[in-house]
Amino acid sequence: MRPFFGPRARLRWVHLILGGALLMPYFLLASVVVGAVNDGADAYSSLPAMLTAYATALPLAAVSALFPPARPMSVAAVRMLCAVPGELLAEGPAGTWAARARTAAWWTTHLGVGAVLSGMTLAVPPMALVLLGTPFFAALRESEYELYPWLSALPGRLIAPLLGAALLVALALCAAAAGALLARLAPVLLGPTPADRLxxxxxxxxxxxxxxxxxxxxxxxxxxxxxxxxxxxxxxxxxxxxxxxxxxxxxxxxxxxxxxxxxxxxxxxxxxxxxxxxxxxxxxxxxxxxxxxxxxxxxxxxxxxxxxxxxxxxxxxxxxxxxxxxxxxxxxxxxxxxxxxxxxxxxxxxxxxxxxxxxxxxxxxxxxxxxxxxxxxxxxxxxxxxxxxxxxxxxxxxxxxxxxxxxxxxxxxxxxxxxxxx
Known part of the structure; x- marks a missing residue:
């Protein structure tokens, strides 16, 4: 279980949450744009509006990553949190448009995946705690049945706790898988280009x-x-x-x-x-x-x-x-x-x-x-x-x-x- 719950997996999880935090300014700007297009409708009022704001924020993040300093910042975070060997990563700012495009692809992927995982990290643990405590606390069960009617349909007193534990394990597995994916992509997108090697x-x-x-x-x-x-x-x-x-x-x-x-x-x-x-x-x-x-x-x-x-x-x-x-x-x-x-x-x-x-x-x-x-x-x-x-x-x-x-x-x-x- 060490690859999924060990120190390396936890650091990569932190790296993903950092990506989600970095996407927030772009998301707020995109929500303003979405609200203006939808006659002032709140981007948080519905899931489609939120997804639209999310999809609009990613190109904004990609454009900002075209500036040369984006690569050194990304490389420093990857080297510290993703356990990627330093010799596989490029040094210094991106000097060519090809290197900048690769950095923009990395930046967009990191922020996009990190935002999704950050949302899961915020939403899944409370839901899992509710499921774990529902069979044992009547007041919690009654209030949660009102919010989540589908909980009352679960048979048996142990199904809800098992489902809550499964949600926590699934969250950890998703974080480990996403972290491993970014660790594999880092040398490809942040590695030295032929111009860097020359x-x-x-x-x-x-x-x-x-x-x-x-x-x-x-x-x-x-x-x-x-x-x-x-x-x-x-x-x-x-x-x-x-x-x-x-x-x-x-x-x-x-x-x-x-x-x-x-x-x-x-x-x-x-x-x-x-x-x-x-x-x-x-x-x-x-x-x-x-x-x-x-x-x-x-x-x-x-x-x-x-x-x-x-x-x-x-x-x-x-x-x-x-x-x-x-x-x-x-x-x-x-x-x-x-x-x-x-x-x-x-x-x-x-x-x-x-x-x-x-x-x-x-x-x-x-x-x-x-x-x-x-x-x-x-x-x-x-x-x-x-x-x-x-x-x-x-x-x-x-x-x-x-x-x-x-x-x-x-x-x-x-x-x-x-x-x-x-």
């Missing part, structure tokens, strides 16, 4: 893109800095007693690297915290024009020989590159040099050229044999990040063994050169 998928994709971008920025900036600082510190320690000048240069490079990385980290954390590129006081994203020379200098200070060839070509100057291409190109060069610091060996040959409508980056270096007992660090995220950066701009990138060494190549489309590389 919007949710786009939101998840946007969140994933932001997370991937933050991961790339942290990996490229912080990862490169740690690799460079580690190599510079190791080189300085080896020549601490024999080459003080080199040690001073290495310490200066370490200081500059960490200072710049703190600024970049602050900017990335500002994005993570506030979700806005303008958030946080961190340093602006590095570019080829402003930061390539410093990157090469810090790498050389770590003891890696780098031979760089730069050819802006028709662009004329790296400062005229499109801002996004300049930033992504810097990060690609930075990650390539970071891989050399961690896994490869010098010398490094770097060539950056602007040919036609593409910016081409080529970096080659000899392959280094793995050091005995030294595990390889990193999990290939850097190369994957390079490929993602190039793909986001519509370019391409590849890395692998070539002619006995290691080669990284990337091509980024330039579009129309810009004079603003910020």
């Amino acid at each position: 919007a949710a998928a786009e939101e998840r994709a946007a969140d994933l893109a932001v997370r991937n971008r933050l991961a790339r920025e942290l990996h490229d900036s912080v990862g490169h800095a740690l690799s460079a600082v580690t190599l510079q510190a190791a080189a300085a320690r080896r020549v601490l007693d024999t080459d003080p000048q080199f040690v001073r240069e290495a310490l200066a490079a370490i200081e500059d690297t960490t200072r710049r990385t703190v600024g970049e980290l602050d900017a990335v954390l500002g994005l993570l915290r506030d979700g806005d590129e303008r958030a946080g006081p961190g340093a602006p994203a590095p570019t080829l024009a402003a930061d390539l020379d410093g990157l090469l200098g810090r790498t050389r200070a770590g003891g890696v020989e780098v031979a760089a060839e730069e050819d802006p070509g028709p662009v004329g100057d790296w400062g005229r590159l499109p801002a996004i291409a300049s930033r992504e190109a810097y990060r690609i060069v930075q990650e390539g040099l970071s891989n050399v610091l961690k896994h490869g060996s010098g010398p490094v040959r770097l060539r950056i050229t602007a040919a036609g409508t593409e910016l081409e980056i080529t970096m080659t270096n000899p392959l280094a044999a793995p050091a005995p007992g030294r595990p390889r660090t990193g999990g290939g995220r850097g190369l994957r990040g390079i490929a993602e950066r190039a793909a986001l701009l519509g370019g391409r990138a590849e890395a692998g063994e070539h002619d006995g060494g290691w080669r990284l190549r990337a091509a980024l489309p330039l579009g129309t050169p810009s004079g603003d590389a910020r």
Whole structure:
């Protein structure tokens, strides 16, 4: 009997009564309309007039449910009172006319069925109590026989109480059946539409893109800095007693690297915290024009020989590159040099050229044999990040063994050169 009289059935019953209460304003308005049409006749004076007012109230309720806030209110009530899993219901206001029409259908069904059950809830218990008490109270029996003559026709003293109990059970069964019906209809009428699912998928994709971008920025900036600082510190320690000048240069490079990385980290954390590129006081994203020379200098200070060839070509100057291409190109060069610091060996040959409508980056270096007992660090995220950066701009990138060494190549489309590389 739990499905018919348990806590879930009782909550659904409350939900139906709430629907009946919500229909009352529409019913009162419809009763005024019915009274005006029937020359002022009361809508409560006869059953046909009441049914007419009821039938008129339902379209009014449907029209009011076309407004977007109707769906969140209905979903909240269903989730709380009908025990429908939240993942089956849509979130937020209805954004399309199809979703609004489905919400209107739900609203009309809820209020219409709820009004009928509310009427039964008001009428059946008093009648059942009368039937239960009729055989035992003569005064009640005489007064009720006057109101309900058919009671006097019931044979035996136990027929009326049994009929009263049956009415109460029937009311509970009707409430449970109506509640179960609405619980089944809720995912159909209040569930996410294809447009809702598409919007949710786009939101998840946007969140994933932001997370991937933050991961790339942290990996490229912080990862490169740690690799460079580690190599510079190791080189300085080896020549601490024999080459003080080199040690001073290495310490200066370490200081500059960490200072710049703190600024970049602050900017990335500002994005993570506030979700806005303008958030946080961190340093602006590095570019080829402003930061390539410093990157090469810090790498050389770590003891890696780098031979760089730069050819802006028709662009004329790296400062005229499109801002996004300049930033992504810097990060690609930075990650390539970071891989050399961690896994490869010098010398490094770097060539950056602007040919036609593409910016081409080529970096080659000899392959280094793995050091005995030294595990390889990193999990290939850097190369994957390079490929993602190039793909986001519509370019391409590849890395692998070539002619006995290691080669990284990337091509980024330039579009129309810009004079603003910020």
